[in-house]
Amino acid sequence: MPKVKQFNREKVLEAAANIFRQNGYNGTSIDDILKATGLSRSSLYDSFRDKHSLYLAALEFYKHTENHMFEEAGKKKLNGIQKIEYVFKEVVNYLATHPDDNGCLMVNAAAEMSKQCEQTAQIVCNNKDSIEELFTVWLDEAKKAQNIKLSKPAKTYGTFLYNTLCGLKVLSQSGASKSDLNNVVKLSLEALN
Amino acid sequence: MPKVKQFNREKVLEAAANIFRQNGYNGTSIDDILKATGLSRSSLYDSFRDKHSLYLAALEFYKHTENHMFEEAGKKKLNGIQKIEYVFKEVVNYLATHPDDNGCLMVNAAAEMSKQCEQTAQIVCNNKDSIEELFTVWLDEAKKAQNIKLSKPAKTYGTFLYNTLCGLKVLSQSGASKSDLNNVVKLSLEALN
DNA sequence: ATGTAGTCGGAATAAATATTCCAATGAATT
DNA sequence: AATTCATTGGAATATTTATTCCGACTACAT
Numbered sequence: 526m527p528k529v530k531q532f533n534r535e536k537v538l539e540a541a542a543n544i545f546r547q548n549g550y551n552g553t554s555i556d557d558i559l560k561a562t563g564l565s566r567s568s569l570y571d572s573f574r575d576k577h578s579l580y581l582a583a584l585e586f587y588k589h590t591e592n593h594m595f596e597e598a599g600k601k602k603l604n605g606i607q608k609i610e611y612v613f614k615e616v617v618n619y620l621a622t623h624p625d626d627n628g629c630l631m632v633n634a635a636a637e638m639s640k641q642c643e644q645t646a647q648i649v650c651n652n653k654d655s656i657e658e659l660f661t662v663w664l665d666e667a668k669k670a671q672n673i674k675l676s677k678p679a680k681t682y683g684t685f686l687y688n689t690l691c692g693l694k695v696l697s698q699s700g701a702s703k704s705d706l707n708n709v710v711k712l713s714l715e716a717l718n
Numbered sequence: 719m720p721k722v723k724q725f726n727r728e729k730v731l732e733a734a735a736n737i738f739r740q741n742g743y744n745g746t747s748i749d750d751i752l753k754a755t756g757l758s759r760s761s762l763y764d765s766f767r768d769k770h771s772l773y774l775a776a777l778e779f780y781k782h783t784e785n786h787m788f789e790e791a792g793k794k795k796l797n798g799i800q801k802i803e804y805v806f807k808e809v810v811n812y813l814a815t816h817p818d819d820n821g822c823l824m825v826n827a828a829a830e831m832s833k834q835c836e837q838t839a840q841i842v843c844n845n846k847d848s849i850e851e852l853f854t855v856w857l858d859e860a861k862k863a864q865n866i867k868l869s870k871p872a873k874t875y876g877t878f879l880y881n882t883l884c885g886l887k888v889l890s891q892s893g894a895s896k897s898d899l900n901n902v903v904k905l906s907l908e909a910l911n
Numbered sequence: 912a913t914g915t916a917g918t919c920g921g922a923a924t925a926a927a928t929a930t931t932c933c934a935a936t937g938a939a940t941t
Numbered sequence: 942a943a944t945t946c947a948t949t950g951g952a953a954t955a956t957t958t959a960t961t962c963c964g965a966c967t968a969c970a971t
Contacts (some may be wrong), residue, residue, distance in 0.1 A: 530880060532948095536902070547834075548831055548833075548834060549742065549829075549830045549834075550743060550745075551742060551744030551745045552743075552834060553829070554927080554928070554929085555928075555929060555930085556927095556928090563952090565948075565949045565950060566931095566949085566950075566951075567931095567948070567949055567951090568927095568947095568948065568949070570930070570931080571947080571948075572947095572948095575929075575930075576930090592810055606929090607894050610878060621908075625833070627829075627833040627929070628828075628829065632888055633829040633830065635821075635824055635829075635888055635891040635892050636742075636821065636826040636828075636829035636830060636888065636891065637742045637745065637821075637826065637830050638742075639811060639820070639892070640740055640741075640818070640820040640891070641740075641742075641745060641845070641889045646893070649891070649892050649893070650767075650892055650893035652892075653786070653892040653893060653894070654893075655888070663877060665808040666938090677901075677905075678788070680903065681901045682905065684889075684894070684898050684901060685901065685902050685905040685906070686886075686900060687885075687889070688882065688883070688885035688886060688889050689881065689885060690885075690900045691885040691888035691889060692880075692881035692882060692883075692884040692885030692888070693820055693830065693881065693882070694888075695828055695881075695884035695885070695887075696846070696869075696877075696880070696881050696884060698828040698832045698833070698841035699832070699842050699843055699845075699884070700846060700847075701846070701847040702840070703785035703876070705877050708874045708877060708878065709877060709878050709881045712870075712874065712875065712878040712909055713878070713945075715909065715910070716905055716906070718906065742948090747957080747958070747959085748958075748959060748960085749957095757919095758918075758919045758920060758921090759919085759920075759921065759960090759961095760918070760920075760921090760961095760962090761918065761920055763959095763960070763961080764917085764918075764919095765918095768959075768960075769959070770962090893934075
Protein backbone atom coordinates (compact mmCIF):
# COMPACT_ATOMS: atom_id res chain seq x y z
CA MET A 526 0.00 0.00 0.00
CA PRO A 527 1.14 3.52 -0.70
CA LYS A 528 1.98 6.16 1.78
CA VAL A 529 -1.11 7.37 3.57
CA LYS A 530 -2.29 10.96 3.42
CA GLN A 531 -0.18 13.12 5.70
CA PHE A 532 -2.78 15.77 6.21
CA ASN A 533 -6.34 15.96 7.41
CA ARG A 534 -8.66 17.28 4.74
CA GLU A 535 -10.95 19.05 7.18
CA LYS A 536 -8.09 20.77 8.97
CA VAL A 537 -6.75 21.96 5.64
CA LEU A 538 -10.13 23.30 4.56
CA GLU A 539 -10.55 25.04 7.90
CA ALA A 540 -7.14 26.70 7.60
CA ALA A 541 -7.84 27.62 3.99
CA ALA A 542 -11.22 29.12 4.92
CA ASN A 543 -9.48 31.18 7.60
CA ILE A 544 -6.82 32.57 5.33
CA PHE A 545 -9.35 33.31 2.57
CA ARG A 546 -11.55 35.03 5.11
CA GLN A 547 -8.67 37.22 6.21
CA ASN A 548 -7.31 38.20 2.79
CA GLY A 549 -10.11 37.45 0.38
CA TYR A 550 -9.71 35.24 -2.68
CA ASN A 551 -7.61 37.54 -4.82
CA GLY A 552 -5.65 38.76 -1.83
CA THR A 553 -4.49 35.28 -0.88
CA SER A 554 -1.49 33.83 -2.72
CA ILE A 555 -0.62 30.17 -3.07
CA ASP A 556 2.30 30.76 -0.72
CA ASP A 557 -0.10 32.21 1.85
CA ILE A 558 -2.21 29.07 1.56
CA LEU A 559 0.78 26.76 1.88
CA LYS A 560 1.93 28.56 5.00
CA ALA A 561 -1.56 28.57 6.54
CA THR A 562 -2.37 24.95 5.78
CA GLY A 563 1.09 23.44 6.12
CA LEU A 564 0.45 21.71 2.82
CA SER A 565 3.16 21.17 0.24
CA ARG A 566 2.69 22.77 -3.14
CA SER A 567 2.28 19.39 -4.82
CA SER A 568 -0.26 18.15 -2.31
CA LEU A 569 -2.37 21.21 -2.80
CA TYR A 570 -2.57 20.72 -6.55
CA ASP A 571 -2.87 16.93 -6.28
CA SER A 572 -5.64 16.96 -3.71
CA PHE A 573 -7.51 20.18 -4.43
CA ARG A 574 -6.94 20.73 -8.17
CA ASP A 575 -6.12 24.47 -8.01
CA LYS A 576 -6.59 27.63 -5.99
CA HIS A 577 -10.08 28.30 -7.25
CA SER A 578 -11.33 24.79 -6.51
CA LEU A 579 -9.81 24.98 -3.05
CA TYR A 580 -11.61 28.26 -2.47
CA LEU A 581 -14.96 26.73 -3.39
CA ALA A 582 -14.24 23.68 -1.21
CA ALA A 583 -13.28 25.95 1.70
CA LEU A 584 -16.45 27.97 1.21
CA GLU A 585 -18.56 24.82 1.25
CA PHE A 586 -16.73 23.63 4.35
CA TYR A 587 -17.35 26.97 6.04
CA LYS A 588 -21.01 26.74 5.15
CA HIS A 589 -21.27 23.29 6.68
CA THR A 590 -19.49 24.47 9.81
CA GLU A 591 -21.92 27.33 10.28
CA ASN A 592 -24.89 25.14 9.42
CA HIS A 593 -23.69 22.66 12.00
CA MET A 594 -23.80 25.32 14.69
CA PHE A 595 -27.33 26.16 13.58
CA GLU A 596 -28.38 22.52 13.70
CA GLU A 597 -26.95 22.20 17.19
CA ALA A 598 -29.17 25.09 18.21
CA GLY A 599 -32.10 23.29 16.61
CA LYS A 600 -31.52 20.21 18.76
CA LYS A 601 -31.52 22.08 22.05
CA LYS A 602 -34.50 21.98 24.36
CA LEU A 603 -35.53 25.50 23.54
CA ASN A 604 -38.56 27.05 21.93
CA GLY A 605 -38.27 28.64 18.49
CA ILE A 606 -37.51 32.12 19.75
CA GLN A 607 -34.89 30.87 22.15
CA LYS A 608 -33.18 28.97 19.35
CA ILE A 609 -32.96 32.18 17.36
CA GLU A 610 -31.64 34.03 20.38
CA TYR A 611 -29.07 31.32 20.93
CA VAL A 612 -27.81 31.50 17.36
CA PHE A 613 -27.44 35.27 17.41
CA LYS A 614 -25.67 35.12 20.76
CA GLU A 615 -23.21 32.61 19.31
CA VAL A 616 -22.56 34.75 16.24
CA VAL A 617 -22.08 37.97 18.18
CA ASN A 618 -19.82 36.20 20.62
CA TYR A 619 -17.71 34.79 17.83
CA LEU A 620 -17.43 38.11 16.01
CA ALA A 621 -16.52 39.95 19.20
CA THR A 622 -13.95 37.44 20.39
CA HIS A 623 -12.25 36.97 17.01
CA PRO A 624 -11.57 40.53 15.91
CA ASP A 625 -8.72 39.42 13.62
CA ASP A 626 -10.76 36.88 11.68
CA ASN A 627 -12.24 39.45 9.31
CA GLY A 628 -15.89 38.68 9.85
CA CYS A 629 -17.56 35.97 7.82
CA LEU A 630 -16.22 34.13 4.80
CA MET A 631 -19.70 33.85 3.31
CA VAL A 632 -20.40 37.59 3.48
CA ASN A 633 -16.91 38.34 2.18
CA ALA A 634 -17.47 35.91 -0.67
CA ALA A 635 -20.77 37.58 -1.52
CA ALA A 636 -19.03 40.96 -1.59
CA GLU A 637 -15.86 40.00 -3.41
CA MET A 638 -16.72 37.07 -5.64
CA SER A 639 -20.43 36.69 -6.32
CA LYS A 640 -20.21 38.81 -9.46
CA GLN A 641 -16.97 37.26 -10.69
CA CYS A 642 -17.77 33.61 -10.07
CA GLU A 643 -21.06 31.93 -10.75
CA GLN A 644 -20.24 28.99 -8.47
CA THR A 645 -19.58 31.31 -5.53
CA ALA A 646 -22.84 33.07 -6.25
CA GLN A 647 -24.61 29.70 -6.09
CA ILE A 648 -23.11 28.76 -2.73
CA VAL A 649 -23.87 32.20 -1.31
CA CYS A 650 -27.44 31.97 -2.55
CA ASN A 651 -27.96 28.45 -1.21
CA ASN A 652 -26.58 29.52 2.14
CA LYS A 653 -29.02 32.39 2.31
CA ASP A 654 -31.93 30.11 1.44
CA SER A 655 -31.09 27.46 4.00
CA ILE A 656 -30.50 29.82 6.92
CA GLU A 657 -33.56 31.86 6.04
CA GLU A 658 -35.53 28.64 5.94
CA LEU A 659 -34.21 27.55 9.33
CA PHE A 660 -35.27 30.87 10.86
CA THR A 661 -38.65 30.47 9.23
CA VAL A 662 -39.16 26.99 10.65
CA TRP A 663 -38.27 28.17 14.15
CA LEU A 664 -40.60 31.13 13.84
CA ASP A 665 -43.44 28.86 12.77
CA GLU A 666 -42.59 26.64 15.72
CA ALA A 667 -42.81 29.60 18.09
CA LYS A 668 -46.04 30.73 16.54
CA LYS A 669 -47.65 27.30 16.92
CA ALA A 670 -46.54 27.21 20.55
CA GLN A 671 -48.07 30.68 20.92
CA ASN A 672 -44.79 32.19 22.06
CA ILE A 673 -45.23 34.83 19.43
CA LYS A 674 -47.87 36.09 17.02
CA LEU A 675 -46.63 37.04 13.59
CA SER A 676 -48.60 39.62 11.65
CA LYS A 677 -46.87 38.60 8.43
CA PRO A 678 -45.80 35.26 6.90
CA ALA A 679 -42.97 33.65 8.88
CA LYS A 680 -40.79 33.66 5.77
CA THR A 681 -40.83 37.46 5.76
CA TYR A 682 -39.39 37.53 9.26
CA GLY A 683 -36.91 34.82 8.26
CA THR A 684 -35.54 37.09 5.55
CA PHE A 685 -35.45 39.98 7.99
CA LEU A 686 -33.43 37.96 10.48
CA TYR A 687 -31.02 36.82 7.79
CA ASN A 688 -30.58 40.45 6.83
CA THR A 689 -29.79 41.30 10.44
CA LEU A 690 -27.26 38.47 10.53
CA CYS A 691 -25.48 39.72 7.40
CA GLY A 692 -25.50 43.24 8.76
CA LEU A 693 -23.83 42.12 11.98
CA LYS A 694 -21.01 40.54 10.04
CA VAL A 695 -20.38 43.76 8.16
CA LEU A 696 -20.82 45.92 11.23
CA SER A 697 -18.19 43.97 13.10
CA GLN A 698 -15.76 44.89 10.31
CA SER A 699 -16.77 48.54 10.49
CA GLY A 700 -15.65 49.31 14.00
CA ALA A 701 -18.78 48.41 15.95
CA SER A 702 -18.42 47.28 19.56
CA LYS A 703 -19.86 44.12 21.06
CA SER A 704 -22.56 46.10 22.81
CA ASP A 705 -23.47 47.68 19.48
CA LEU A 706 -23.93 44.21 18.04
CA ASN A 707 -25.93 43.09 21.07
CA ASN A 708 -28.22 46.08 20.77
CA VAL A 709 -28.85 45.34 17.12
CA VAL A 710 -29.78 41.77 18.02
CA LYS A 711 -32.06 42.93 20.81
CA LEU A 712 -33.93 45.34 18.55
CA SER A 713 -34.20 42.76 15.77
CA LEU A 714 -35.70 40.19 18.12
CA GLU A 715 -38.14 42.75 19.51
CA ALA A 716 -39.27 43.37 15.94
CA LEU A 717 -40.84 39.91 15.85
CA ASN A 718 -44.48 40.66 16.62
CA MET B 719 0.45 77.79 -20.13
CA PRO B 720 0.69 74.04 -20.38
CA LYS B 721 -1.81 71.72 -21.83
CA VAL B 722 -4.90 71.54 -19.65
CA LYS B 723 -6.12 68.33 -18.02
CA GLN B 724 -7.85 66.14 -20.56
CA PHE B 725 -9.98 64.28 -18.07
CA ASN B 726 -12.47 65.09 -15.37
CA ARG B 727 -11.27 63.98 -11.95
CA GLU B 728 -14.75 63.21 -10.66
CA LYS B 729 -15.68 61.15 -13.69
CA VAL B 730 -12.48 59.17 -13.31
CA LEU B 731 -13.14 58.53 -9.63
CA GLU B 732 -16.70 57.49 -10.39
CA ALA B 733 -15.54 55.04 -13.05
CA ALA B 734 -12.80 53.75 -10.74
CA ALA B 735 -15.28 53.28 -7.91
CA ASN B 736 -17.51 51.30 -10.24
CA ILE B 737 -14.81 48.96 -11.45
CA PHE B 738 -13.49 48.45 -7.91
CA ARG B 739 -17.01 47.73 -6.75
CA GLN B 740 -17.42 45.11 -9.44
CA ASN B 741 -14.09 43.31 -9.05
CA GLY B 742 -12.82 44.32 -5.65
CA TYR B 743 -9.42 45.88 -5.07
CA ASN B 744 -7.27 42.82 -5.67
CA GLY B 745 -9.48 41.64 -8.51
CA THR B 746 -9.05 44.85 -10.50
CA SER B 747 -5.90 45.24 -12.60
CA ILE B 748 -4.38 48.49 -13.80
CA ASP B 749 -5.51 47.57 -17.31
CA ASP B 750 -9.06 47.16 -16.03
CA ILE B 751 -8.84 50.63 -14.52
CA LEU B 752 -7.44 52.18 -17.69
CA LYS B 753 -10.22 50.64 -19.75
CA ALA B 754 -12.91 51.73 -17.29
CA THR B 755 -11.68 55.28 -16.82
CA GLY B 756 -10.30 55.95 -20.28
CA LEU B 757 -7.17 57.24 -18.61
CA SER B 758 -3.70 56.72 -19.99
CA ARG B 759 -1.27 54.78 -17.89
CA SER B 760 0.90 57.83 -17.38
CA SER B 761 -1.99 60.03 -16.36
CA LEU B 762 -3.11 57.53 -13.79
CA TYR B 763 0.28 57.47 -12.10
CA ASP B 764 0.84 61.20 -12.57
CA SER B 765 -2.50 62.23 -11.15
CA PHE B 766 -3.37 59.50 -8.68
CA ARG B 767 0.05 58.24 -7.51
CA ASP B 768 -0.68 54.50 -7.72
CA LYS B 769 -3.44 51.89 -7.64
CA HIS B 770 -3.80 51.89 -3.90
CA SER B 771 -4.09 55.68 -3.64
CA LEU B 772 -6.63 55.66 -6.44
CA TYR B 773 -8.63 53.05 -4.55
CA LEU B 774 -8.71 55.18 -1.43
CA ALA B 775 -9.65 58.25 -3.45
CA ALA B 776 -12.43 56.32 -5.19
CA LEU B 777 -13.68 55.06 -1.83
CA GLU B 778 -13.76 58.60 -0.45
CA PHE B 779 -15.55 59.76 -3.58
CA TYR B 780 -18.08 56.97 -3.23
CA LYS B 781 -18.63 57.94 0.38
CA HIS B 782 -19.27 61.56 -0.59
CA THR B 783 -21.68 60.49 -3.29
CA GLU B 784 -23.71 58.40 -0.88
CA ASN B 785 -23.52 61.09 1.80
CA HIS B 786 -24.80 63.58 -0.76
CA MET B 787 -27.88 61.48 -1.36
CA PHE B 788 -28.43 61.35 2.40
CA GLU B 789 -28.04 65.10 2.72
CA GLU B 790 -30.54 65.61 -0.08
CA ALA B 791 -33.00 63.53 1.93
CA GLY B 792 -32.25 65.70 4.94
CA LYS B 793 -33.20 68.85 3.05
CA LYS B 794 -36.58 67.58 1.94
CA LYS B 795 -39.74 68.76 3.62
CA LEU B 796 -40.27 65.48 5.42
CA ASN B 797 -40.37 64.48 9.03
CA GLY B 798 -37.55 62.34 10.46
CA ILE B 799 -39.24 59.04 9.81
CA GLN B 800 -40.09 59.98 6.26
CA LYS B 801 -36.48 60.94 5.61
CA ILE B 802 -35.40 57.50 6.76
CA GLU B 803 -38.05 55.89 4.59
CA TYR B 804 -36.88 57.96 1.63
CA VAL B 805 -33.27 56.92 2.04
CA PHE B 806 -34.09 53.23 2.29
CA LYS B 807 -36.36 53.46 -0.74
CA GLU B 808 -33.52 55.05 -2.71
CA VAL B 809 -31.05 52.37 -1.67
CA VAL B 810 -33.39 49.48 -2.39
CA ASN B 811 -34.28 51.00 -5.72
CA TYR B 812 -30.65 51.40 -6.66
CA LEU B 813 -29.71 47.87 -5.62
CA ALA B 814 -32.66 46.38 -7.48
CA THR B 815 -32.13 48.35 -10.69
CA HIS B 816 -28.36 47.88 -10.85
CA PRO B 817 -27.98 44.12 -10.44
CA ASP B 818 -24.59 44.14 -12.18
CA ASP B 819 -23.03 46.78 -9.94
CA ASN B 820 -22.10 44.32 -7.22
CA GLY B 821 -23.77 46.02 -4.30
CA CYS B 822 -21.94 48.70 -2.38
CA LEU B 823 -18.28 49.67 -2.57
CA MET B 824 -18.21 50.56 1.11
CA VAL B 825 -19.53 47.16 2.24
CA ASN B 826 -17.23 45.40 -0.21
CA ALA B 827 -14.31 47.42 1.11
CA ALA B 828 -15.22 46.49 4.68
CA ALA B 829 -15.30 42.82 3.69
CA GLU B 830 -12.24 42.69 1.46
CA MET B 831 -9.87 45.36 2.73
CA SER B 832 -10.58 46.50 6.27
CA LYS B 833 -8.20 43.92 7.76
CA GLN B 834 -5.51 44.44 5.11
CA CYS B 835 -5.48 48.22 4.99
CA GLU B 836 -5.71 50.53 7.95
CA GLN B 837 -6.74 53.50 5.80
CA THR B 838 -9.66 51.57 4.33
CA ALA B 839 -10.68 50.56 7.83
CA GLN B 840 -10.68 54.24 8.81
CA ILE B 841 -12.89 55.30 5.91
CA VAL B 842 -15.28 52.41 6.53
CA CYS B 843 -15.47 53.30 10.20
CA ASN B 844 -16.02 57.00 9.55
CA ASN B 845 -18.74 56.17 7.07
CA LYS B 846 -20.51 54.01 9.63
CA ASP B 847 -20.29 56.76 12.23
CA SER B 848 -21.61 59.51 10.00
CA ILE B 849 -24.56 57.56 8.60
CA GLU B 850 -25.43 56.20 12.02
CA GLU B 851 -25.32 59.75 13.33
CA LEU B 852 -27.57 60.99 10.56
CA PHE B 853 -30.15 58.32 11.36
CA THR B 854 -29.88 59.26 15.02
CA VAL B 855 -30.52 62.93 14.32
CA TRP B 856 -33.57 62.13 12.24
CA LEU B 857 -34.90 59.80 14.91
CA ASP B 858 -34.50 62.49 17.55
CA GLU B 859 -36.25 64.88 15.22
CA ALA B 860 -39.16 62.46 14.86
CA LYS B 861 -39.26 61.91 18.58
CA LYS B 862 -39.38 65.64 19.33
CA ALA B 863 -42.20 66.03 16.78
CA GLN B 864 -43.93 63.14 18.55
CA ASN B 865 -44.10 61.10 15.36
CA ILE B 866 -42.54 58.26 17.30
CA LYS B 867 -41.71 57.31 20.86
CA LEU B 868 -38.41 55.56 21.32
CA SER B 869 -38.04 53.25 24.31
CA LYS B 870 -34.26 53.30 23.95
CA PRO B 871 -31.69 55.99 23.11
CA ALA B 872 -31.97 57.18 19.50
CA LYS B 873 -28.37 56.15 18.86
CA THR B 874 -29.30 52.52 19.50
CA TYR B 875 -31.88 52.67 16.76
CA GLY B 876 -29.39 54.50 14.54
CA THR B 877 -27.01 51.57 14.80
CA PHE B 878 -29.85 49.18 14.16
CA LEU B 879 -30.81 51.03 10.98
CA TYR B 880 -27.23 51.12 9.78
CA ASN B 881 -27.09 47.38 10.37
CA THR B 882 -30.21 46.94 8.27
CA LEU B 883 -28.63 49.06 5.53
CA CYS B 884 -25.47 46.94 5.45
CA GLY B 885 -27.55 43.78 5.45
CA LEU B 886 -29.52 44.96 2.43
CA LYS B 887 -26.33 45.48 0.47
CA VAL B 888 -25.17 41.95 1.21
CA LEU B 889 -28.62 40.48 0.65
CA SER B 890 -28.82 42.00 -2.81
CA GLN B 891 -25.63 40.09 -3.66
CA SER B 892 -27.04 36.87 -2.27
CA GLY B 893 -29.94 36.40 -4.62
CA ALA B 894 -32.66 38.33 -2.79
CA SER B 895 -35.48 39.88 -4.82
CA LYS B 896 -36.58 43.49 -4.65
CA SER B 897 -39.67 42.52 -2.67
CA ASP B 898 -37.43 40.70 -0.21
CA LEU B 899 -35.47 43.91 0.27
CA ASN B 900 -38.67 45.93 0.62
CA ASN B 901 -39.99 43.58 3.25
CA VAL B 902 -36.79 43.88 5.24
CA VAL B 903 -37.09 47.67 5.13
CA LYS B 904 -40.72 47.54 6.17
CA LEU B 905 -40.01 45.33 9.18
CA SER B 906 -37.01 47.44 10.18
CA LEU B 907 -39.05 50.62 10.15
CA GLU B 908 -41.83 48.97 12.12
CA ALA B 909 -39.24 48.10 14.74
CA LEU B 910 -38.91 51.78 15.65
CA ASN B 911 -41.13 52.08 18.69
C1' DA C 912 5.03 81.09 -34.95
C1' DT C 913 7.46 79.59 -31.06
C1' DG C 914 8.46 78.00 -26.56
C1' DT C 915 6.70 75.80 -22.50
C1' DA C 916 5.05 72.39 -19.57
C1' DG C 917 1.85 69.15 -18.53
C1' DT C 918 -0.23 65.07 -20.98
C1' DC C 919 -0.17 60.87 -23.43
C1' DG C 920 1.06 56.12 -25.65
C1' DG C 921 3.44 52.42 -25.23
C1' DA C 922 7.72 49.94 -24.61
C1' DA C 923 10.53 48.27 -20.79
C1' DT C 924 11.17 46.59 -16.20
C1' DA C 925 10.89 44.09 -12.15
C1' DA C 926 8.36 41.59 -9.16
C1' DA C 927 4.73 38.44 -8.00
C1' DT C 928 1.76 35.13 -9.52
C1' DA C 929 -0.41 30.32 -10.43
C1' DT C 930 0.78 26.14 -12.14
C1' DT C 931 3.62 22.15 -13.79
C1' DC C 932 7.07 18.83 -13.40
C1' DC C 933 10.36 15.56 -11.59
C1' DA C 934 13.28 13.32 -8.56
C1' DA C 935 13.45 11.95 -3.73
C1' DT C 936 10.97 10.36 0.26
C1' DG C 937 8.52 7.35 3.26
C1' DA C 938 4.77 4.22 4.96
C1' DA C 939 2.57 0.08 4.40
C1' DT C 940 2.05 -4.43 2.28
C1' DT C 941 4.28 -8.57 0.44
C1' DA D 942 14.13 -6.65 2.81
C1' DA D 943 11.91 -5.42 -1.33
C1' DT D 944 8.25 -3.33 -3.73
C1' DT D 945 4.81 0.00 -4.43
C1' DC D 946 2.88 4.46 -5.10
C1' DA D 947 0.90 8.57 -3.14
C1' DT D 948 3.24 12.29 -1.02
C1' DT D 949 6.60 15.80 -0.84
C1' DG D 950 10.13 19.66 -1.75
C1' DG D 951 11.68 22.61 -4.72
C1' DA D 952 13.29 24.05 -9.20
C1' DA D 953 11.36 25.63 -13.52
C1' DT D 954 7.88 27.87 -16.34
C1' DA D 955 4.81 30.93 -18.15
C1' DT D 956 1.74 34.45 -17.19
C1' DT D 957 0.16 38.44 -15.04
C1' DT D 958 1.06 42.14 -12.30
C1' DA D 959 2.22 47.12 -10.85
C1' DT D 960 5.21 50.58 -11.89
C1' DT D 961 8.72 53.40 -14.37
C1' DC D 962 10.45 55.79 -18.11
C1' DC D 963 10.97 58.37 -22.31
C1' DG D 964 9.92 60.35 -26.60
C1' DA D 965 6.07 62.45 -28.97
C1' DC D 966 2.20 65.34 -28.59
C1' DT D 967 -0.73 69.30 -27.74
C1' DA D 968 -2.93 73.40 -25.90
C1' DC D 969 -1.97 77.74 -24.42
C1' DA D 970 0.62 82.39 -23.47
C1' DT D 971 3.80 85.22 -25.53
